[in-house]
Amino acid sequence: MDDAAQEALFLTFKTVIEDVIADKRKNPKNTKTLDEFQARINMGLHVEEDFILWVNLVADGGDYSLNRGKLDEYDLEIISDPEDLMYFTNGEYSTMKMMTGKNRFGKRKLRYKSGTTGKNMGMLLKLPKILVLDKK
């Protein structure tokens, strides 16, 4: 994947995350969850058989930021094909499907590892509340 395509993917993914959070904030029921979620997550976007674009999502005090690269200190690491993440975000793929189904590279759709701060499985289980869009 050339540099221009990597940048385009990063910008598209950043827009997706920002717009998903903004959309969820339209529903007051999500405010507490979004504001209380604290996390530093390394996200590997598996776009080619042998290439993963690393980005990181930091949620702090209701602010969410996505940047390129991996954090040295993080709570969780996940790897997924960004297309699968989009279908997870729009509710088409369930958490179970993400955890047990295989992606186009023959890997699990969502792979996860503990972070440097601990196992943080509760954080993983909370992700759908943050990243999955409310029904239209």
Next chain:
Amino acid sequence: MSEEWLNLYEDAINNNEAYAKAASWWTGDFVFIVRASGGLDHDVMAFIGLTHGKCTGVKPISSEDEFEVVKPGGSPSSPDKIVVEYTYEANYDNWVTIINGELDPIRGLLSGKAKIQGEMAKVLKATDAAKELVRTASMIDTEFY
């Protein structure tokens, strides 16, 4: 995207029951932008009006000055401009692969082969409708450049 092709596309969308069902809730007009590449030596643009599962109109656009992407409820910088909520842009070669069903329009965005301007969250809720829009285009007998 000649005027003739666009008219055929409008009719095809309006006869596509699967699109009507998938996009029954959708409001948001598009400009499709085809950037010059391969056999196409100039950019091509077209307005596609899309509301509640129907195509409300199509129009070739000759310049990027003719339209403006505006969020719902917003106002364009000039009343003469065509207001749309989204643009979907790719070069000609990638559009051909999309229309031929070889490249999913969502995967196109994530591979850097296509770009979208407008609110992504709403588009993500409409992936089935997006696929039907592409499938509709693939049903038209198209002469490529």
